[in-house]
Amino acid sequence: MSAAVGLLVTACGGATVATTTTTDTGHVTNVANSQTQVTAEELRITLEQQLGQHALLAIEAMRAGVDGQEHYDAAAAALGKNTEDLTESIRLVYGDEAASKFNTLWTNHIGFFVDYTTGLAKGDKAKQQKALKQLDQYRQDFGAFLEGATNGKLTQSAVAELLQHHVDQLVSQIDAYHAGDYQRAAAIEREAYAHMFETAQGLASAIVSTQDGFAGSVEGQAVDLRSSLGQLLGEHAQLAMEAMRSGVAGEKDFNAIAGALNDNTEDLTAAMSSVFGEEGGQAFMKMWANHIDFFVQYTVGLAEGDKAAQDAALKRLEQYRQDFAQFLDTASQGNIPSEVVAESLQSHVNQLVEQVKTFHAGDYQTAFSTGDEAYSHMYHTAEALSAGIVAFMGGEMPSGGVETGAGGTAK
Amino acid sequence: MARRHRILAPFVGLLLLLTACGGDDDQSTTDRPGTTTAGPSLGAVKSYRSVRVPESMPEPVAVSIPAIDVRGPLTETGLNDDRSLEVPEFGELSWFAEGAAPGEPGPAAILGHVDTESGPDVFYRLRELSTGDRVIVTVKGGEKLVFVVGRVEQHAKTRFPIEKVWLPTAEPELRLITCGGEFDQSRDSYRDNIIAFASLHEE
Incomplete structure (x- = not known):
């Protein structure tokens, strides 16, 4: 199948x-x-x-x-x-x-x-x-x-x-x-x-x-939200992988791809700000930017054959995984459970690391099949994230209608 | 401003912790350029740092809706303790400042009365809006954002479509809200709300 x-x-x-x-x-x-x-x-x-x-x-x-x-x-x-x-x-x-x-x-x-x-x-x-x-x-x-x-x-x-x-x-x-x-x-x-x-x-x-x-x-609003998050997260995975591949191969398009990745980060931040407020959006962006930097640091370590730099980047990614999972759990008041996010992020980290490692080793077939998994994984993440956001927003949105008429034209 | 502080104390503590192929008709897809290998150039990669400063939209200061001859400055409203929307003063066009700002991703909202006790008010003709009508929001600094009306809906206040109006969106959207429908004399209130849904027009 x-x-x-x-x-x-x-x-x-x-x-x-x-x-x-x-x-x-x-x-x-x-x-x-x-x-x-x-x-x-x-x-x-x-x-x-x-x-x-x-x-x-x-x-x-x-x-x-x-x-x-x-x-x-x-x-x-x-x-x-x-x-x-x-x-x-x-x-x-x-x-x-x-x-x-x-x-x-x-x-x-x-x-x-x-x-x-x-x-x-x-x-x-x-x-x-x-x-x-x-x-x-x-x-x-x-x-x-x-x-x-x-x-x-x-x-x-x-x-x-x-x-x-x-x-x-x-x-x-x-x-x-x-x-x-x-x-x-x-x-x-x-x-x-x-x-x-x-x-x-x-x-x-x-x-x-x-x-x-x-x-x-x-x-519908809930479907639209899931769709938007899928679009942004799928794009994140793809652009991150492209940047890592370009970076490890020393290609000239690295800055441009990284720029597109920045644009994606800004869009994701804006989406998160609309859920968790401006402070929440800022906190999201800081952590998100860190994890992208850690992937890039891993890529540099890989290109230079510096095992210690690779290990250090992976260690930072592990800490990010814990911090980010806790962030979403706290910000969503438990509607996006930390264990779900941590597990999802583990796959994301593994996939992005694996695809650049195999790409660097010349095993392009594995790099692209892992890339396919990484892209698809983001859509599962979007499904879980949007469901958590809808649940969280249930207690955050304004309630009921608004009294904006005194009846002067109807009485 | 309230919208800047939606996440409260637990979140601030956390912030402190975190400062640290196929073919054509002649099946020629195997016809491709020879292989080349780029030389390593890690300078750009090493100096890369991901973007960390979010873009923020200036606050809205005025709105105009030519199709129904509405224009004026914007005031701000928020939420009451029971999470119901604060009601603007008569004669005011009011931005719901605890939601998104117009132009930011998410549903921004502008409220206005349909009438006063003696006659029509700012959003008296809101129900006349139709698909394609433009709503122009001016933000601090003078930039004008053009939203285009997608649809106008009428809902009983008792069954207000909360998710449809307020769930986050990845694109900038705008809702214009007032009262409508039958006036319930016993409750001194209109039974319905009129809601115009608009999206940011991208050039």
Whole structure:
């Protein structure tokens, strides 16, 4: 069973595809969804996680490709694994035939990005133009696929427009990267990742409104909170890993990636401030900044072969784990228990350390598979964190309505 | 200001402790540039320090809502001891200062009366807002933040949608709140609240 199906099934208590009822919609044969345990919320979050990861991994693979870096094959394989995860999600909703069609279209569009990158690296304008033309056709084809799948809820033109942003973002970031404008490339990476969340939410809404069996709603404040935290924490893990890899390899884009990581930290801090107040946000930021610094210190120790520096950084990370877990427990008045946070952070620390260690050793495959785990782990963390925040906020929010009228116009 | 002190004593103690691939039509995906290896350059990595100073939004000082001809300075309100919202004075547009500031992630709120005992008040026409209407908040220093109304809802005060209005959001949002619905003469109170939900418009 793939990770994607596993995630949905785990979250929903044992859903399986069991029906063969079909309806021909022209482009895609819909399989009526019988997974009554699969909630609309889980569908949205899963698609956000997978589509967000697609953008991040495509960008990482394109950069490795244009620079001819050794980890290109591993990055491309990780992107391929993400495609399989997405395919399983499509299969769960629409069945085998649609999954196969999706997989072909999706795989091809990745190939077009690779071709563009290759053309860029070699200065082959014709190859770049051909790839862009193929991406243009892909937008139309994929739009038709989704229009059929969603019974017209998502129109071909709307999907094609969403994809235009995706194509523009991925192309412009690699253009900037290749030109040495790493800051612009990093800024576009954040936009490209965020764009996938809009896409995922729209897709989840369309699926839920045209397929039976998804309990609940894809929208709502609590779902939005979980989604936002997943987005920010997933991005944190990815950018931290990119910075560590860039740092340990002495790449020129380190400062730009670290800058994007800072922007992510500011966004996370703002989100935490809206829960725990300004002082809480400041305390969060200080600890969060420390733990990023400790990862960077570990990375420097690794690059220099300084075992003592690595051990010292790991010791600081261990202390951070305890302190941060206690912070969230205290700030949330026990609604985010310290033992839950400490356990989650242990995985986070282990994964980030392992991925840079293996990357440095040239075991890129393990580095990227561990990176996949680290990214996914953040979405579980976001689920636990958002549930704790909702529970905590229950006692913090203003109660009831407000008396803002004396009746002078009604009496 | 209250919103700066939401976390109380236990938290301050803690703070002190902590100061320390696929292919195209001709399947050419294996066609890629040759491998290169970057030379080690650890200077930037060694000197890196993560950002530690949060951005803070200046406090709001005025609001204007052209669609319903509302404009004026902002006062501030907070919470009563029972966690109910403090009621602004008649004629005032009031920022709920224990929540987010407009422009910060989270739900900021501006309250105003629908009427006084003798006639319409500042938010008399709030119910007329519709999707796409703009709300412009001016903050200290003169920056203007443009929010766009997404929807306007009416809810019984007894079933006020607390989570929908107040749960944290990762993006800056704004709620405009007043009274509406039927006026209950026996309780001298409107039965409902009108709530306009708006999001920050990013250029």
